[in-house]
Amino acid sequence: MDEASVRATAALPGIPRDEDGPVFREPWEAQAFAMALALHARGLFTWNEWAAALAREIKRAQAAGDPDTGETYYRHWLATLENLVAEKGVASSDTQHRYREAWDHAADRTPHGQPIELTPADFG
Amino acid sequence: MTDHDHDHHHHDHDHSELSETELRVRALETILTEKGYVEPAALDAIIQAYETRIGPHNGAQVVAKAWTDPAFKQALLDDATKAVSTLGHVSRVGDHLVAVENTPQRHNMVVCTLCSCYPWEMLGLPPVWYKAAPYRSRAVKDPRGVLADFGVSLPKETEIRVWDSTAETRFLVLPMRPEGTEGWSEQQLAELVTRDSMIGTGFPKTPGAPS
Incomplete structure (x- = not known):
């Protein structure tokens, strides 16, 4: 593990891990993890700030009936990223929604077996 | 399922x-x-x-079982989708899976378009270079050169087959079992199976070598 990851996992005690460090069930979880590390490195938030935002998100999800077994940990992680990106004025949730729709459109028009790429035309 | x-x-x-x-x-x-x-x-x-820490890495278990169980190995080579499904892995990559066996006479190597169905559950995440178009075209034209870049050298008489993954068919390379692993358990053997050995750009780890 590199130093940034060591600090991140130390700051975030709830992170799914084994004795050697974080583990991920699916590739997107690692992508979401990497984005948080990169945004932290860029100074968008401190780990204290992140931990508080993540705790709020988990609490909200639990109140809505989430069992928080670890299986859903990175779903809360992703929601936290989206919230902070909006709160810090990087991109509003409307903008995020527009990009989601565009990726959905890109997937729809991409024949099975081809890499999916986003083009300006996908923003209908 | x-x-x-x-x-x-x-x-x-x-x-x-x-x-x-x-x-x-x-x-x-x-x-x-x-x-x-x-x-x-x-x-x-x-x-x-973190690439080795993502996903269930079913492929290593499949390879280790094929090394220790001749009937399973035959079933895997006959119909990999069916053979893998008997292991109880819930995996969307089970469909249209073909296992190709490395032998002293033939080495197999897989290229792939990296569409949304890349079999990461079996193989783990693709390496970054795998995404590059030059890798793909060079692998087809000059597989021996590409393998040499990865530090994989094969005897001159070993034929190299390149398989192109598509949406319909995905390939799993069944590497040769390393020497010096007689009597090893499936679990011990699975530890030796690397992602690169299952796409044909590397060999399994050697017993006793540092991991």
Whole structure:
């Protein structure tokens, strides 16, 4: 593990891990993890700030009936990223929604077996 | 696997699909990249540091079982989809899976378009270079040269077969069992099976070598 990851996992005690460090069930979880590390490195938030935002998100999800077994940990992680990106004025949730729709459109028009790429035309 | 799941795996083969979660992740990554908050290369580097820690890595278990159980090995080479499903792995990559066996006479290597169905459950995450178009075209034209770049040298008389993964067919290379592993358990053997050995750009780890 590199130093940034060591600090991140130390700051975030709830992170799914084994004795050697974080583990991920699916590739997107690692992508979401990497984005948080990169945004932290860029100074968008401190780990204290992140931990508080993540705790709020988990609490909200639990109140809505989430069992928080670890299986859903990175779903809360992703929601936290989206919230902070909006709160810090990087991109509003409307903008995020527009990009989601565009990726959905890109997937729809991409024949099975081809890499999916986003083009300006996908923003209908 | 239930009938329902089975149906789900087969629908909509004419276009690609991303889950709601994957859409959210891609949307965020695109926005952050466009606004200059993250560099795709920096994200790749972080992910690469964890590439062995993502997903269930079913492939290593499949290979280790084939090394220790001749009947399973035969079943795997006859119909990999069916053989893997008997192991009880719930995996969407089970469909159209073909296992190709390395022998002293023939080495197999896989290239892939990296569409949304890349079999990461079996193989683990693809290496970054795998995504590059030059790798793909060079692998077809000059497989021996590409393998040499990865430090894989094969005897001159070994034939190299390159397999092109498509949406319809995915390949799993069954590497040769390393020498000096007589009597090893499946679990011990699975530890030796690397991702690169299952796409043909590397060999399994050697017993006793540092991991």
